[in-house]
Structures are given as structure tokens and as C-alpha cells.
Amino acid sequence: xxxxxxxxxxxxxxxxxxxxxxxxxxxxxxxxxxxxxxxxxxxxxxxxxxxxxxxxxxxxxxxxxxxxxxxxxxxxxxxxxxxxxxxxxxxxxxxxxxxxxxxxxxxxxxxxxxxxxxxxxxxxxxxxxxxxxxxxxxxxxxxxxxxxxxx
Amino acid sequence: xxxxxxxxxxxxxxxxxxxxxxxxxxxxxxxxxxxxxxxxxxxxxxxxxxxxxxxxxxxxxxxxxxxxxxxxxxxxxxxxxxxxxxxxxxxxxxxxxxxxxxxxxxxxxxxxxxxxxxxxxxxxxxxxxxxxxxxxxxxxxxxxxxxxxxx
DNA sequence: TAATATAGTTAGCCTTCCCTAACTTTGCAA
DNA sequence: TTGCAAAGTTAGGGAAGGCTAACTATATTA
Numbered sequence: 001x002x003x004x005x006x007x008x009x010x011x012x013x014x015x016x017x018x019x020x021x022x023x024x025x026x027x028x029x030x031x032x033x034x035x036x037x038x039x040x041x042x043x044x045x046x047x048x049x050x051x052x053x054x055x056x057x058x059x060x061x062x063x064x065x066x067x068x069x070x071x072x073x074x075x076x077x078x079x080x081x082x083x084x085x086x087x088x089x090x091x092x093x094x095x096x097x098x099x100x101x102x103x104x105x106x107x108x109x110x111x112x113x114x115x116x117x118x119x120x121x122x123x124x125x126x127x128x129x130x131x132x133x134x135x136x137x138x139x140x141x142x143x144x145x146x147x148x149x150x151x
Numbered sequence: 152x153x154x155x156x157x158x159x160x161x162x163x164x165x166x167x168x169x170x171x172x173x174x175x176x177x178x179x180x181x182x183x184x185x186x187x188x189x190x191x192x193x194x195x196x197x198x199x200x201x202x203x204x205x206x207x208x209x210x211x212x213x214x215x216x217x218x219x220x221x222x223x224x225x226x227x228x229x230x231x232x233x234x235x236x237x238x239x240x241x242x243x244x245x246x247x248x249x250x251x252x253x254x255x256x257x258x259x260x261x262x263x264x265x266x267x268x269x270x271x272x273x274x275x276x277x278x279x280x281x282x283x284x285x286x287x288x289x290x291x292x293x294x295x296x297x298x299x300x301x302x
Numbered sequence: 303t304a305a306t307a308t309a310g311t312t313a314g315c316c317t318t319c320c321c322t323a324a325c326t327t328t329g330c331a332a
Numbered sequence: 333t334t335g336c337a338a339a340g341t342t343a344g345g346g347a348a349g350g351c352t353a354a355c356t357a358t359a360t361t362a
Contacts, residue, residue, distance in 0.1 A: 009261075010349065030310060043350055045311055062310060062357060093269035103262045110160075110257035118244040125294045134285065143276045161319065181340060194320055196341055213327060213340060
């Protein structure tokens, strides 16, 4: 079970970025974390101090950043949820990938656990439905085309 | 058309609270705004200064707060979106009213305009579907009951 | 190996939003 | 009309999160 580390949306982003970079190139450099999140290098340094304090990252000045065991599992859980949300935003709502990515990162915090839990199940449901003859994403696309925008 | 006043989630909450209080009791007092948002009275004072600066509220120390014409239309637009989102959270996802309310307030900012626009249309679509034989909310409820929780 | 470029850190500052404590204003009641 | 309670404001501060500029460490290259 993932513990509650009281992570802010921002810290989750850092965690996920480290996970992604680690899997891509097997190490995460401060500068690359900064680039992937669009923040300054100094902001990364600050965040690494916090993640180290929380026991989620192995941080040593002037060294690559790695995740601790806890950090890895927390990051994986975050990434899992983000992936599902992102797919809903892209495949059902039909927004662009980067927009979906950003929204997925923010969603959990701002919407809160209850909504996210339900929303994840809802997405699961929608996915199931498509397989059972009612392709919701598809129907929604049609709906969008047929009705004029007025929102 | 509603202009972009660069309102933070927090300022939108204040705006909406003023609108609601005004319609309920025809005037908005600092203390009631504070109570309805769960913040201190001094926080309200601060927010009122900002809303006045942006031309959205008529603020005079020691007087009731009212909305300007712009403030009223901005607040109405915010309230409209919140209402739709809230209904999705409650009627489709099945969460509690207060949880839904909070999430609706946060959603727009954190998710961004594209997602919200699409999401509002999606909710509209879901509503339409229910009328046309496929009651999505209902189906989802059944789905929730039939499948075990594992999120 | 020395010089320079790149990466990382630190210091100091800003913004937003909130808080408490203390003060001022207003309004009601004796 | 005075006098107190309630409402509102101000002052001061804190937590998050970000930034730039300047400094330090590391790495590359001539």
C-alpha cells in the first residue's frame, strides 16, 4: 500500500520526472529534471532537499538523483494514476497530449482522493463499455461534431 | 463574452461566494464571506482589495460588498461552470455534495480551459445520453456495484 | 595541466494565500 | 449618550513554490 507522504502536486511532479528520467536514461540529472518540468535548476535543488527529507530520494549534492524504495513505489503509483487520467483526457475528451499531461499532474491534488478514485473507476467503466459495444469516446466525438460549440 | 481577469482559484471562490450571498440575503458581509469559504475575516479583507483593484467588486471599508457589472458576469460564469462540474461529480461519479463543491471550485484552474471546455461538453453529452436510452450514470453505478474496488 | 564551459548550489527576493493578534469602527442597548 | 460587543481592518508573519544572480564544483579541451 502506498503511504501518505503528504506530497504537494509540485513534489509529485518532481517524483514522476525522476522516475521517467531514470527509466529513460538510467539516471536523473538536476538540469534534466528542470527541463522536463520547465522550472529553474535552483528550484530542483530545493525540491530535492525536500524529497530527501521525506526519504523519497537519494540526494547528494553534485550527484545524480535516484529514488529510494519508497520513492519508487510512490512515483509508480503517481505515474499510474496520471497515465489513466491522461488517457481519459486524450482519448475521451480529445485534448492534446501536453495539455492532458499537465492536467493529469494537477488533477489529483486539486480534485481530492474521493473524486480521483471515482474518476479512475469511471474511466475503467468507459473503457469496458467501448469493448461491449457502446464506444463512449466515439459517441462523444460524434456528439461534439454534431452540436455547435457554445461553452 | 466573459473577459479574462486572470483570476486565481481563490479569487474565483470569493467572487462566487459574494454572488451567492448577495442572492441569498441581498448583501454580502465580510464575516459571512469568511464563514462560507472557511477563511479568516482578514483574508477576506485582503481578497476584497484585489477584487476592487480588478474592478470586480465595489469595496469600501466597513461597508457591504457588492459586485460590479463585470464582477457579476464573471461570477455568474464561474458559478455556471461550477454547477455543471458539481453535478457531474455528484450525479455521475456519485460523490458527496461538499466534496463535489470543493472539487468544482478547484477544477477549472488546475485542469485548464481546454479540459474544462471539453469536460463541460462531455457532461452535456452524458446528460443527453441519459435522455436517449443509455443512462450512463446509472450504468456506472451498476458497474461500481458489480466490480470490486481495487483503485 | 590550465582555462573555460557546464552543472549544481546558495542567497536573496517575489507572489499568493493564509493566519493570529491587536486595533478601529460601527451599531445596539442600557 | 455612553459603553460594550460585534464586525472589519491592519500589521506582521509563515509556508510553498518559483525566480535571478552569483558562486562553487566538475568536466572537457586545448
